[in-house]
Amino acid sequence: MSDCNKYIKTLHKSKVGYVARHVCENKIILSFGNIFCTISEKGFINLCAALNEISNDIENRINDMIDGEKVILSTPVKYINLTFSQDEFYAVQDLLEQAKLSLEIEKHFSLS
Secondary structure (H helix, E strand, O other): OOHHHHOEEEEEEEOOEEEEEEOOOOEEEEEEOOEEEEEEHHHHHHHHHHHHHHHHOHHHOEEEEOOEEEEEEEOOOOOOEEEEOHHHHHHHHHHHHHHHHHHHHHHHOOOO
8 A cells, every 4th residue: 555545635525425635646536326536626626517507407407217317417438427316416516515615725725
């Protein structure tokens, strides 16, 4: 195990998952449901913006699927999309927004 793994700082944790920052690599770690990924800080900010955009038009973003009504979130990987019930979507959006606030506060006070 690398010494760098010791430098993972939790930005926010909730019942749906967590968001952390890998200090050495300056990457954001996302974990919710069965999703685990690492993205750049810019990618994280863009993801938050995309979720906010979807949230503002949620009525038009709900799709009927075999397992119920879902919000579909496209990913940069062709043919891979994430699906959420409306409640799941709002829970993940809240998780990411709270983490984004923590990141902004951390940057503002230079607590890295």
